Amino acid sequence: MTLHRYRTHTCGALTAADAGNNVRLSGWVHRVRDHGGLLFIDLRDHYGITQCVIDPDSAAFPLAEKVRSEWVLRIDGEVKLRDASAVNSNIPTGAIEIFIREIEVLSAAKELPLPVFGDADYPEDIRLRYRFLDLRREKLHNNIVKRTKIISAMRAGMGGAGFTEFSTPILTASSPEGARDFLVPSRIHPGKFFALPQAPQQYKQLLMVAGFDRYFQVAPCFRDEDPRADRLPGEFYQLDLEMSFVTQEDVWNTVEPVMTSVFEQFADGKRVTKGWPRIPYSEAIRKYGSDKPDLRNPIEIQAVTEHFAGSGFKVFANQIEADPKVEVWAIPAKNKVGAEPIGRAFCDRMNAWAQGEGQPGLGYIFFKDGAGSGPIAKNIGEERTAALKAQLGLGDGDAVFFVAGRPEKFYKFAGEARTKVGTDLGVVDTEQYALCWIVDFPFYEWSEEEKRIDFAHNPFSMPQGGIDGLNSDDPLSLKAYQYDAVCNGFEIASGSIRNQEPETMVKAFELTGKSREEVEEQFGGLYRAFQYGAPPHGGAAFGIDRIVMLLCGVQNLREITAFPMNQQAEDLLMGAPSPADNKQLRELSIRLNVQS
Known part of the structure; x- marks a missing residue:
């Protein structure tokens, strides 16, 4: 039989049923152990680890003695059952080992700047600079795989609930509300800039106006914010969704079973809340001192x-x-x-x-x-x-x-x-995922810095009472059709019923000091769309990174992100951000004025 160039099986596939077969494996050397002349090589790939053994009588033994951790090898040999006392029940391949007949070095590795075997803590700058090695560590590798499975479960759940996934633009217009934008200079339009989207908020509302009814997207979002443990610098991902002809109760009743199912699939035996409590914001503040209470x-x-x-x-x-x-x-x-x-x-x-x-x-x-x-x-x-x-x-x-x-x-x-x-x-109680909705957020808050009222949350939300509420005597008493989902003390989602009435939208912004002209200029796409028949609509966005962090049981988002930046918003692996050369700057009609 002609063997495949690199492998007949993965390093997690062989069992006792394969005993006696000649096989070929390829992977990384996880570790080498010398047991009185016998050499044991644990070979690792994405799927698992297989123990391989060679004795001094083998023609491949001199090469085996040179092998070091993280070398990439092809190994040919015979599958044999381990002695009963040597069976490792912790791994799928623990009942067998490969008696090595031939070794080919596919790639040698230099001395490692950080250990791959084990999950001992190590300086973060080294881990991020050599992230391709860090990602070989079992716990981190498993976290990244678990992340992809969680996202797949979210997609399946949303599809099952009647949602369709749509993509929205990455290059868009700068938004005057919310966090600081990342700007992208336009070469074709000198002096003008695109912005990377802080969220697909306006686009998903426009999809509702266009008649698509139930939208979702695993959406990248970009905000030029300072980093912290539960928020990565630069970019993050959210499960973004929007629905037409719905009340906020419809949104909760539709999305809650999907997310409960996702948590149950990956809870590793921990209890998950069924029937999330709906707690008014004012009650949460008085009972728990927080709008993201840990109900455990x-x-x-x-x-x-x-x-x-x-x-x-x-x-x-x-x-x-x-x-x-x-x-x-x-x-x-x-x-x-x-x-x-x-x-x-x-x-x-x-x-x-x-x-x-x-x-x-x-x-x-x-x-x-x-x-x-x-x-x-x-x-x-x-x-x-x-x-x-x-x-x-x-x-x-x-x-x-x-x-x-x-x-x-x-x-x-x-x-x-x-x-x-x-x-x-x-x-x-650390053996549960305690989920809830926080509802009835204040629509406005007082900005001490600017000495005026400002939106407390999402400016596109519908105020309770509509335009009549906005015309009342005390705007600061207004509540919004706005809600957050919370798990174990972390906000994992935010959403609202949207304000789709043009005059109500203008009035809401006017109370924060914006004129009608400014609203029409800065939110022209939405404002124009609302003139042509906009359905009542609402939705939410679930923070994928935080949900994965909770389900993996880690305290830092860098432990569930493949290629994160450091706390100074730098990509140490790729060397970003980096200077642009003069040719690039000239093409973009940009002259630098860096403040020291």
């Missing part, structure tokens, strides 16, 4: 202002008396059953943490022997302490922490304290 944490914040008004704890009582908008919020720390009681040491550590976060401190009461302990309990007295304990459902061994002031100034800190308490007490 059972702690819920409660308002306890009445227990401190007129009390002997003057730090809070004086604030409440001076300002009717001041509130006191409690973060109950209900301990796990059977755990060591929460005492002064834990409370003092929380207080020190708060001071490290720039706060004056974190007041507390801890309960033991049926009573409250600590300075606050002493100052407010037994009756108020008992009322707090009853409201919060606390018992001996539990504690409660307090924050006070105007809620809009402290709610984020309260949310961080809730997270800290839940994590440190170990009450966060």
Whole structure:
């Protein structure tokens, strides 16, 4: 039989049923082991690892002794069963090994700048500069493969729900709203620029106006933003979707089963929320101190202002008396059953943490022997302490922490304290994916920097109440038909019912200071389209990178992205960004004026 030039099987295919067959494998040397004269070569490819063995009597042994890690080899040999004591049940090929008859070196490798065997941490600049080696590491390799499978599952789910995938332009017009654009100079139109799309927002709305009804796309998006752990610099991908003739409930009811199924397929046994709770934004802020709450944490914040008004704890009582908008919020720390009681040491550590976060401190009461302990309990007295304990459902061994002031100034800190308490007490249920919708976002917010109202979220959303709502006395009280999907404390999607009424669109922008002329100029495509029969429509965009990060159980997006930039928005592998030469600049009619 004539063998294929490089392989008859992959390195993950051979089993006990192949014993006795002559085979050919090609792959990378994962590692070489010398066992008293016998050499073991673990050969690896995309599909798995096969153990190969050679003894000194083989004509190929002198070459085998020269082989080093990450060399690329072709190996011919006979499949044999391993001894029962040597079977490796952790890999599909663990019942067999290849007795090597012939070796061909297809490519030798220099000394490695980082280890490929194992997943030990290594300096990030080295990992990104030699990303082609880093991607050979098992965990990262598996993450990238899992990413492709997750995206395939999303596509299948969307197709099953009646959506059609459409592509939208990459070179488009600059958007004055949202993040900073990446600009692309036009050679044919000197002095003019395209922009890379921050999202396909306007195009997908135009597809609805054009009558396509259910659109989706695995869309690349480009934003010139500063990087962070859960947001890569430069580009990211989203599952973008839009639907015609729908309410926001229709969007939720259509998309939720698709995404629940995706999570269930890749949850590795963890529970996945069925029937996502729909939590109003204002309730999320007051209960969890965040519009992206981690619902695995059972702690819920409660308002306890009445227990401190007129009390002997003057730090809070004086604030409440001076300002009717001041509130006191409690973060109950209900301990796990059977755990060591929460005492002064834990409370003092929380207080020190708060001071490290720039706060004056974190007041507390801890309960033991049926009573409250600590300075606050002493100052407010037994009756108020008992009322707090009853409201919060606390018992001996539990504690409660307090924050006070105007809620809009402290709610984020309260949310961080809730997270800290839940994590440190170990009450966060890490064996689940807790999903929910956050709904009824504010339409506008006050921009302290610009001293005017601005859109709180997506400027293309429909305000609740339509144009009548926009004509009301207090725009800051308006809510939007706008929603986010949240999982385990991460925003994984954002969406809304769109504003498809031209006059409502103009009015919404006018309240932020834009004139009708500016709206028509900057959003001309949408504005014109809405003059010619636009269906009610809405949709969402799910962040693929964050979803994959959650399903792979990693903390950084660079662990699920094949070729990411570093924290300085540089591609160390390709050397980007890089200078353009003078010829290129002349062709683009560009002269540089780099600020030092």
